[in-house]
Structures are given as C-alpha cells and as structure tokens.
Amino acid sequence: LLLSGMDVPDDANAGCPGTGSANAGKTSSCAGCPGQASCASGQGPPKPDVSGVIDRLSEVKHKILVMSGKGGVGKSSVTTSLALALARDPKVQVAVLDIDLCGPSIPRMLGVEGEGVHQSADGWTPVGVRDNLCVMSIAFLLDNKNDAVVWRGPRKAAIIKQFLSDVNWGEIDYLLIDTPPGTSDEHISSVQLLMGAGSVDGAVLVTSPQEIALLDVRKEISFCRKTNLPVIGVVENMSGFSCPHCKECSALFPSTTGGAAKMCEEFGIPLLEKLPLDPRLAKCMDDGEDFFEKNSDSPLAQSLFSLASKIKEMVN
Amino acid sequence: LLLSGMDVPDDANAGCPGTGSANAGKTSSCAGCPGQASCASGQGPPKPDVSGVIDRLSEVKHKILVMSGKGGVGKSSVTTSLALALARDPKVQVAVLDIDLCGPSIPRMLGVEGEGVHQSADGWTPVGVRDNLCVMSIAFLLDNKNDAVVWRGPRKAAIIKQFLSDVNWGEIDYLLIDTPPGTSDEHISSVQLLMGAGSVDGAVLVTSPQEIALLDVRKEISFCRKTNLPVIGVVENMSGFSCPHCKECSALFPSTTGGAAKMCEEFGIPLLEKLPLDPRLAKCMDDGEDFFEKNSDSPLAQSLFSLASKIKEMVN
Numbered sequence: 001l002l003l004s005g006m007d008v009p010d011d012a013n014a015g016c017p018g019t020g021s022a023n024a025g026k027t028s029s030c031a032g033c034p035g036q037a038s039c040a041s042g043q044g045p046p047k048p049d050v051s052g053v054i055d056r057l058s059e060v061k062h063k064i065l066v067m068s069g070k071g072g073v074g075k076s077s078v079t080t081s082l083a084l085a086l087a088r089d090p091k092v093q094v095a096v097l098d099i100d101l102c103g104p105s106i107p108r109m110l111g112v113e114g115e116g117v118h119q120s121a122d123g124w125t126p127v128g129v130r131d132n133l134c135v136m137s138i139a140f141l142l143d144n145k146n147d148a149v150v151w152r153g154p155r156k157a158a159i160i161k162q163f164l165s166d167v168n169w170g171e172i173d174y175l176l177i178d179t180p181p182g183t184s185d186e187h188i189s190s191v192q193l194l195m196g197a198g199s200v201d202g203a204v205l206v207t208s209p210q211e212i213a214l215l216d217v218r219k220e221i222s223f224c225r226k227t228n229l230p231v232i233g234v235v236e237n238m239s240g241f242s243c244p245h246c247k248e249c250s251a252l253f254p255s256t257t258g259g260a261a262k263m264c265e266e267f268g269i270p271l272l273e274k275l276p277l278d279p280r281l282a283k284c285m286d287d288g289e290d291f292f293e294k295n296s297d298s299p300l301a302q303s304l305f306s307l308a309s310k311i312k313e314m315v316n
Numbered sequence: 317l318l319l320s321g322m323d324v325p326d327d328a329n330a331g332c333p334g335t336g337s338a339n340a341g342k343t344s345s346c347a348g349c350p351g352q353a354s355c356a357s358g359q360g361p362p363k364p365d366v367s368g369v370i371d372r373l374s375e376v377k378h379k380i381l382v383m384s385g386k387g388g389v390g391k392s393s394v395t396t397s398l399a400l401a402l403a404r405d406p407k408v409q410v411a412v413l414d415i416d417l418c419g420p421s422i423p424r425m426l427g428v429e430g431e432g433v434h435q436s437a438d439g440w441t442p443v444g445v446r447d448n449l450c451v452m453s454i455a456f457l458l459d460n461k462n463d464a465v466v467w468r469g470p471r472k473a474a475i476i477k478q479f480l481s482d483v484n485w486g487e488i489d490y491l492l493i494d495t496p497p498g499t500s501d502e503h504i505s506s507v508q509l510l511m512g513a514g515s516v517d518g519a520v521l522v523t524s525p526q527e528i529a530l531l532d533v534r535k536e537i538s539f540c541r542k543t544n545l546p547v548i549g550v551v552e553n554m555s556g557f558s559c560p561h562c563k564e565c566s567a568l569f570p571s572t573t574g575g576a577a578k579m580c581e582e583f584g585i586p587l588l589e590k591l592p593l594d595p596r597l598a599k600c601m602d603d604g605e606d607f608f609e610k611n612s613d614s615p616l617a618q619s620l621f622s623l624a625s626k627i628k629e630m631v632n
Contacts (some may be wrong), residue, residue, distance in 0.1 A: 008468050013329055013348065015470070032329065032348020070419050071497040072388005076528075102498035103386050103532040146534040148499040150542065152324055153469020154331070156500065181387040181497055182418035183464040184472065211602040212392075216419040218462040226466065246562035254595055256602040279570055286527040286572040 009035055009048065011154065019044055050196035052165030056123070060095070060172040062315045063194060064232065065203040069216030071181035074237040075206040076100070077285050078275070078307075079178040080109040082204075084290055085308035086174050087133040095126060095172045097163055098137035099190055100180040101149050101156050107139040111288025116140050123168040136167050153185040160189045164197075181216070183223040191227045201315040202230035204272070207263075208238045209255035214263050221267055232314055233270035235307060236260035238277045242299075252277060270314075273307040276300055325351055325364065327470065335360055366512035368481030372439070376411070376488040378631045379510060380548065381519040385532030387497035390553040391522040392416070393601055394591070394623075395494040396425040398520075400606055401624035402490050403449040411442060411488045413479055414453035415506055416496040417465050417472055423455040427604025432456055439484040452483050469501040476505045480513075497532070499539040507543045517631040518546035520588070523579075524554045525571035530579050537583055548630055549586035551623060552576035554593045558615075568593060586630075589623040592616055 007018040015029030024030070025040025038044065057063065066082075068075040079096060087094040098106040107113045107127070115127040117140045126134040138149060138159065151159075169175065180186055194200040203224055207217040217234065224231050236259060240249045257263075264271040278300040284291040295301050323334040331345030340346070341356025354360065373379065382398075384391040395412060403410040414422040423429045426445045433456045434441040442450040454465060454475065467475075485491065496502050510516040519540055523533040533550065540547050552575060556565045573579075580587040594616040600607040611617050 008471070011331070015327070068387075070388060070421075071384075072386060072390075072524075072529075074388075102500055102535065105386075105528050105531065108528060108531060145531065146538050148535040148539040148542065150499050150504060150539055152501050152504060153472075155324070156469075183466050184418055185468050188466060188468060208388075210598055212421050212424060212598075213388075215421065215424060215461065219418065219464040222462050223464040223466055226464065241557060241566075241568065243559035243562060243564065244566050245564040246559060248559065248561040250557075250560050250595070252557065252568070252593065252595055253598045254602070256599060277568065279566065279568055282526055282528075282569045283572060286570070 011035075011157075048192055048196055050193055053161075053193050053197040056165050056167065056169070057175075057194075057197060057199065060169055060175045062173060063175045063177065063200045064311065064315065065177045065179060065190065065194075065200065065229070066206060067179050067187070067203050067220050068181055068206045069183075069218075069220040070207070070213040073206050073208045073213050074275075075181075076105045076109060076178055077281060078204075078206050078235055078237060079176050080106060080285065081281070081291060081304045082308055082311070083110075083133060083174075083176055084292055085304050086312070087130065088292065090132055092132060092174065093170075093172045094133045095169050095175045096133075096135040097167070097175060097177045098135065098139070099160055099163065099186050100178060101138050101151065101159065101186065103180065104137045104139040105285075106135055106178055107137045108288055109285045110135055113139065113145065113288065120168075123166045125168055134169070136163060156185045157189040160186060161193060164190065164193050183219060187223065191229055195227065195229065200229065202232040204232050204311065205234045206237055207234060207260050208253050209236055209251070209259035210253040211255075211257045213253070214257065214260065217260075218263065218267075221269070231269045232311060233272035234260050234264050235272050236274045239274040241277045244279070249276070272310050273303050275303050275307075327351075327473075364508055364512055366509055369477075369509050369513040372481050372483065372485070373491075373510075373513060373515060376485055376491045378489060379491045379493065379516045380627065380631065381493045381495060381506065381510075381516065381545070382522060383495050383503070383519050383536050384497055384522045385499075385534075385536040386523070386529040389522050389524040389529050390591075391497075392421045392425060392494055393597060394520075394522050394551055394553060395492050396422060396601065397597070397607060397620045398624055398627070399426075399449060399490075399492055400608055401620050402628070403446065404608065406448055408448060408489045409487055410449045411485050411491045412449075412451040413483070413491060413493045414451065414455070415476055415479060415502050416494060417454050417467065417475065417502065419496065420453045420455040421601075422451055422494055423453045424604055425601045426451055429455065429461065429604065436484075439482040441484055450485070452479060472501045473505040476502060477509060480506070480509050499535060503539065507545055511543065511545065516545065518548040520548050520627065521550045522553055523550060523576050524569050525552055525567070525575040526569040527571075527573045529569070530573065530576065533576075534579065534583075537585070547585045548627060549588035550576050550580050551588050552590045555590040557593045560595070565592070588626050589619050591619050591623075
C-alpha cells in the first residue's frame with residue numbers, strides 16, 4: 001500500500017488512485033486529468049515524455065545518484081568530495097546536479113555560491129567550478145540565498161524535469177546527482193525520467209553507523225528495488241572521530257546493530273568505504289575549498305580516493 | 317517567485333498558477349479543480365477545512381513544531397529528549413506527532429518501534445510510551461519497518477491532515493510536532509492547518525554550528541516569516557565533542573561564520589541552548605532508552621533540562 005505512490009504520475013490530480021488501480025481513469029478525481037482517457041481505456045497512463053532527457057543526456061556517459069535516506073549523514077559532502085576526487089584527472093569531465101531543492105548545499109561546498117546560470121537558446125549553462133567540473137543547482141536561481149523554496153510536489157517535479165532536459169552539460173564522463181533525504185517527489189521524478197531515458201548507472205547510498213540512519217537507508221534500498229534502480233554500494237560516513245588533542249579515535253555514533261557492514265551483508269550489497277569524520281572537511285565545505293589541496297595525505301582523503309576508484313571501476 | 321508555492325492548495329491540479337495569481341481559476345490546468353469556481357469569481361480559494369483539526373486539538377494546550385532545514389542536525393533527538401524532559405513532571409501530559417513520513421525515527425528513539433495504533437470510532441489512539449507520554453507516527457502504519465514510503469506531495473498532505481484531525485490525543489499540555497528537513501508539503505500542510513485552526517505556539521529550529529546547516533536554517537526562518545509562524549528560538553546541536561579519552565572538547569563542525577549565535581543576533585531571535593554531542597545520547601536513541609535515566613548529571617542532560625524549562629516559560 002505505502003509503496004504504491006510510484007504509479008501516481010507527477011501531473012496527476014489530487015486523489016489519483018494510481019495508474020495500476022482497477023479504478024484508474026474512473027474516479028471522480030480523474031476528471032480533468034491529462035491521463036484520464038488512456039487510464040480509463042485500460043492502456044495504462046501515457047508514458048512520461050523523456051525525449052528531452054534522452055537528447056540532453058546523450059553525451060553523458062555515467063549517471064550516478066547519491067542518496068541517503070536520513071539527512072545530515074554527509075551525503076552532499078560525499079558527493080562534493082567524490083566530484084573533486086574524480087576531477088583530479090584533468091582528462092575526466094565531471095558534473096554535479098543538485099536536486100535538493102529545499103536545502104541546496106553543493107554550490108557553497110564547491111565555492112560557487114554567488115554564481116548565476118546563463119540561459120540561452122541552447123538551454124541552461126551549468127556553473128563552472130574548474131575546467132573539468134561544473135554544477136547546476138536551484139541555489140543559482142534564488143534572488144537571495146536565505147529565501148526558502150516553499151514548493152509542493154508537482155512544482156518540484158517540474159523543475160527536476162527541467163534540470164534533466166534543459167541543462168547543456170556537453171560531453172561529461174560522470175554526472176553525480178545529489179538528492180535530498182527521503183523517497184518522495186524528487187526521487188520518484190528523477191528516477192522515472194532517468195530510467196525512462198534508459199540510462200542510469202545506479203545509486204550510491206550514504207549513511208552513518210547509527211541504527212537510526214540505517215533504518216532510513218533500508219527504506220532507500222526498498223525504494224531502489226521497487227524502481228529497479230541498481231545499488232552501486234553503501235558509504236558509511238562519520239565512522240569515527242580522531243581527537244585532535246590525543247589522536248585517539250572514538251565512535252561518535254556507536255553502531256549498536258553492527259553498522260553499515262552488517263546491513264550490507266544482510267542485503268547482499270557492497271560496502272564501498274568507511275569514512276572517518278575530519279573537522280577539516282567540514283571547514284573546507286563551509287568555505288568552499290578543495291579539501292584535497294592541503295590534506296591529500298590525510299586518512300579521510302585516502303579513503304575518498306579509494307571510494308572514487310571503486311565507483312569508477314564498478315560503473316565502467 | 318520561489319516563495320509563491322504557499323498559495324497552491326494541496327488539492328490543486330498540477331500547474332495551479334497559485335490562488336493569488338490574476339489567472340487563478342482561468343488557466344487550462346484549473347479545469348476540474350475543486351477550487352476553480354471560487355478562484356475564478358475572485359473570492360479566492362475555498363479555505364481548507366480545519367474544523368476537524370480544531371475539534372481534535374481543542375484539549376491540546378501547546379503545539380510546538382520542531383524544524384531544522386538541514387537533516388541530520390539532531391532534530392528528532394532534540395524532539396525526543398525534549399519530550400522526555402517535559403514528561404519528567406508526572407503532572408504534565410506530553411505527546412509527539414512525527415510527520416517525517418519518509419524517515420520516521422521517533423518511534424525507535426522512544427522505544428516503541430514495533431507497536432501498532434488502534435483505530436476506533438473515536439479515531440486513532442496514539443501509542444503510549446509511559447503514563448504521560450504518547451506518540452503517533454507513520455512508522456506504526458507500516459507492515460515492515462524497512463518499507464519505503466514512496467509518496468508524492470498530495471498523498472503526504474492527506475495523511476498529515478488525517479494525523480491532525482483523526483488522532484485522539486485527549487488532554488495534552490505539550491504536543492511536539494517533529495518535521496522532516498526542508499520547507500515543502502509536510503511543512504506547508506501542517507502550518508496551514510494549525511494556523512487555520514488558530515492555535516500554534518511556534519517553531520523551535522534545530523541546527524548544527526556549520527555554515528552549511530545555518531544556510532538551511534535561514535531558509536526555515538524565511539518560511540516561518542512568510543507563514544507568520546512565530547519562531548520560539550534556535551537550538552545549536554553538536555556544538556562540541558568531549559573526547560572520552562582525554563576529556564578535551566573539540567569542535568566537530570567548526571563554526572566558520574560565528575555559528576548559531578551570530579545568526580540569531582542577525583535575525584533577532586533567541587538562541588535557546590547549545591548542546592554538546594554525547595555519544596551516549598546517540599546510543600540511547602538507537603536502543604530506545606531514556607537518556608536521562610542513567611545520565612541525568614551529564615552536561616548534555618543539564619542543557620536539555622534547561623532547554624525544556626526555557627521553552628515552557630516562553631510558551632506559558
């Protein structure tokens with residue numbers, strides 16, 4: 001029952017019974033819905049129009065979703081670090097699409113917070129971070145960075161479709177898509193469009209070792225299975241904290257249930273990496289600086305490089 | 317522009333121009349919308365029906381929303397701790413409503429994860445944690461705790477309305493409403509219904525000291541101002557970490573921009589409390605244990621008690 005939201009199209013009327021329902025096209029709330037005729041005829045709903053997405057992403061080799069379930073486990077930090085790690089090879093073109101509409105943090109983390117996007121006949125031009133790294137985010141469309149995006153679902157679905165079909169990425173090796181916490185409009189829309197366009201490598205799931213976070217990652221795995229989205233693997237973030245005073249490592253969020261390792265075993269999915277918490281990363285993210293520039297020898301940097309190599313290997 | 321989603325009713329058709337628009341009731345997407353006639357006549361949209369909410373919440377003295385902007389800053393931990401702190405007085409009746417539909421964590425944190433709710437002619441009975449503390453959450457309606465709630469906005473709005481109008485709370489002194497990260501359907505619906513019913517004390521905003529988290533809290537403040545929801549104050553969580561080995565306190569998330577204190581000054585809102593990170597709290601939350609039982613002398617517990625007293629004072 002609770003999983004059935006997947007078959008409610010993003011342009012459906014409120015009260016849509018779901019396109020798989022026996023009542024599809026026949027309820028009072030179907031009146032005026034663009035899909036009513038085709039639902040009522042039993043042919044199922046009209047497929048979402050993905051031609052724009054196919055055209056636009058034809059030169060993008062790999063599309064990877066970064067998801068988390070619970071917020072604040074460092075998903076955007078991992079996306080940003082992963083993008084910077086991949087872009088250390090100047091021959092590799094990397095792009096980041098930030099579809100966290102209510103809390104976009106990627107532009108600040110990449111040091112391009114105040115930039116704006118250009119719109120031309122050829123679509124939106126993403127913001128360049130360096131020669132081989134660019135980013136698109138709702139943050140670039142806000143007049144004031146403190147403004148809230150107070151949008152209900154259908155409007156969020158519309159902008160995500162626009163992001164996927166109107167951004168002029170050019171030739172890209174890796175497009176990382178940073179999603180908000182949860183399994184709702186942003187996730188349903190992006191996955192439906194990418195799967196409909198026939199090309200998505202899969203999802204990287206980020207968690208912390210706490211059972212409370214794992215609880216939500218299991219929901220994200222359930223979402224991936226329901227939508228046939230492959231799971232590339234899991235990243236356990238904030239696995240420990242090295243005290244800057246005594247250098248001893250402590251668990252910040254004790255893994256009372258065996259942490260991500262046990263969960264991955266249970267579901268038969270790879271645990272890609274365990275990342276320690278390093279306050280210097282949080283500081284770099286706040287300041288929009290490249291963590292690797294001054295800290296490439298740190299244990300966290302080494303783990304992040306290893307994560308990037310593993311993901312590269314798995315999708316190629 | 318980006319703030320205009322507030323005037324799109326939750327039962328509007330996709331493409332609703334907003335009830336405040338000059339085109340309200342007149343666009344092609346208005347066909348079949350229940351509000352079309354009243355929008356087109358210039359009388360504005362029909363007001364959401366809040367009579368059920370008014371009836372149901374008439375015996376609830378104080379309604380407090382707990383919001384965060386960014387996920388993972390410990391909003392649900394703060395809600396849970398606050399509820400437990402308030403409920404230490406056996407004469408005070410406390411209730412928690414968890415409207416984080418995609419990542420409900422309150423039931424686990426309160427140790428009632430496996431429970432179910434009873435539905436009777438008189439509505440849903442919330443789950444009792446102890447004599448003077450009860451909770452309602454979507455988690456109690458899931459067949460399997462790993463199931464994802466894959467819902468688009470209108471369906472989320474519908475269940476929130478049901479939570480606010482069909483739960484039989486009884487006489488309650490404090491109802492804490494735990495919201496998901498962001499400023500979208502869950503927030504718009506709950507605030508519209510509570511404000512429409514004429515009774516909400518305000519919002520407690522939870523953040524961590526990082527600029528990345530403060531960025532999102534400023535959006536939450538912008539949301540509160542737009543909706544005329546009073547801000548009770550801000551809680552800075554994860555303000556520091558005492559190393560269990562050397563007892564030195566380190567900043568986990570360095571406050572590069574002055575932290576919550578500077579932001580509160582800027583917006584003229586109270587900073588209620590700064591809470592240190594104590595791994596024992598995370599462990600209690602994972603295990604559904606009452607942190608105060610064994611740790612009531614800890615600095616974190618003392619700060620939480622002080623937070624509860626301040627909030628009590630401010631709303632009374």
